[in-house]
Amino acid sequence: MTTYTDRWQHAMMNNYGTPPITLVRGEGAHVYDEQGREYVDLLAGIAVNIVGHAHPKVVEAVSNQIATLGHVSNLYAHAGGIELAERLLALTGRDGKVLFANSGAEANEAAFKISRLTGRTKIVAADGGFHGRTMGALALTGQPAKQDPFRPLPGEVVHVPYGDTEAIMAAIDDETAMVILEPIQGENGVVVPPEGYLRAAQDAAHKHGALFALDEVQTGIARTGAWFAYQHEDLQPDIITLAKGMGGGLPIGACIAFGQTADLLGPGSHGTTFGANPVSCAAALAVLDIVTADDLNAAAKAKGDHLAEAVEALDHPAITEVRGRGLLRAITLTGVDAPQAHNRLREAGFLANATGPDVIRVAPPLIIEQADLDRFVAALPDALQEKK
Numbered sequence: 001m002t003t004y005t006d007r008w009q010h011a012m013m014n015n016y017g018t019p020p021i022t023l024v025r026g027e028g029a030h031v032y033d034e035q036g037r038e039y040v041d042l043l044a045g046i047a048v049n050i051v052g053h054a055h056p057k058v059v060e061a062v063s064n065q066i067a068t069l070g071h072v073s074n075l076y077a078h079a080g081g082i083e084l085a086e087r088l089l090a091l092t093g094r095d096g097k098v099l100f101a102n103s104g105a106e107a108n109e110a111a112f113k114i115s116r117l118t119g120r121t122k123i124v125a126a127d128g129g130f131h132g133r134t135m136g137a138l139a140l141t142g143q144p145a146k147q148d149p150f151r152p153l154p155g156e157v158v159h160v161p162y163g164d165t166e167a168i169m170a171a172i173d174d175e176t177a178m179v180i181l182e183p184i185q186g187e188n189g190v191v192v193p194p195e196g197y198l199r200a201a202q203d204a205a206h207k208h209g210a211l212f213a214l215d216e217v218q219t220g221i222a223r224t225g226a227w228f229a230y231q232h233e234d235l236q237p238d239i240i241t242l243a244k245g246m247g248g249g250l251p252i253g254a255c256i257a258f259g260q261t262a263d264l265l266g267p268g269s270h271g272t273t274f275g276a277n278p279v280s281c282a283a284a285l286a287v288l289d290i291v292t293a294d295d296l297n298a299a300a301k302a303k304g305d306h307l308a309e310a311v312e313a314l315d316h317p318a319i320t321e322v323r324g325r326g327l328l329r330a331i332t333l334t335g336v337d338a339p340q341a342h343n344r345l346r347e348a349g350f351l352a353n354a355t356g357p358d359v360i361r362v363a364p365p366l367i368i369e370q371a372d373l374d375r376f377v378a379a380l381p382d383a384l385q386e387k388k
């Protein structure tokens with residue numbers, strides 16, 4: 001019998017180098033392929049399904065919403081969008097306004113456009129940073145291999161080494177419209193900057209009248225053990241962007257601007273048909289309820305710390321470091337090819353991913369059971385065979 005896995009390559013573009021399995025069902029922190037094989041989902045659709053797959057409250061909220069008011073276009077307000085905006089702002093504890101998008105890239109496109117309305121054009125971003133694949137977001141991204149085939153890219157974006165306080169302070173000047181950084185670089189292999197780095201970048205931006213934007217697409221909504229990663233350091237960004245975990249599996253993104261920055265976009269300046277789609281908003285509201293009720297911020301911290309300790313306790317010669325915060329973690333390797341290790345892990349029933357030749361990233365649902373994390377750690381040594 002021909003499987004979906006046989007069929008996909010004839011029907012779908014191979015822009016992801018898709019592994020040879022086809023998933024058909026998910027529940028909690030587990031997904032199942034077309035043969036019925038179970039996998040522990042340590043990636044959650046890349047930091048998306050924070051409350052797990054098919055959470056009954058998300059299913060109910062989405063079903064009720066599509067049966068009540070499925071879409072209104074962004075030209076009309078609807079109750080769920082307003083409620084979600086208010087809830088997100090309340091979580092920041094600051095005055096601001098929300099613009100809804102459909103993805104992380106789109107949320108960053110909005111930030112990019114807002115920055116242009118300051119009257120300045122220069123943007124400072126970081127080497128290794130990832131902000132999405134649309135042309136504007138790709139210009140902010142600091143990964144030449146992803147950018148070079150698509151040049152020229154829009155904007156006047158200056159990239160500086162991530163985590164280097166002196167370099168970023170030197171790059172920010174009175175021409176700078178916006179500084180945009182990830183609080184932790186996710187796609188670059190879960191790179192955590194040194195303490196004080198983000199604050200120094202923020203202070204330099206503010207000193208020069210530039211916007212300080214944080215891309216919380218991967219770190220936001222409880223992933224690192226706080227609603228937003230910037231709250232660990234009590235920062236005051238002018239813009240944060242969100243997507244991924246926010247919708248619990250439905251496509252939604254948000255660009256939140258604080259203070260006067262929130263009023264830069266006027267009527268007719270920006271938009272997208274599905275922005276604030278009621279079904280995605282209903283899912284996002286359910287996610288916020290679940291994170292609050294089940295204290296998934298605390299869970300992310302406790303389980304992330306446990307995972308890091310358990311991996312370190314393996315004392316495996318091929319593991320050089322476990323880094324990250326909450327349930328956004330990377331295991332760095334030496335002498336082992338991370339893509340090969342990732343394939344072996346998949347064959348053993350664990351879905352993680354390799355963010356580079358020597359880094360395995362783990363960003364599971366925050367509801368994952370500790371037993372599943374322990375099973376993953378127990379499976380690691382077999383997956384870490386020497387490079388072939």
Ligand code: PMP
Binds near residue numbers: 102131186217243
């Ligand atoms: N910013 C960050 C920090 C991301 O990790 C990602 C996705 N990996 C994006 C932006 C782009 O989000 P999307 O894929 O939803 O466009």
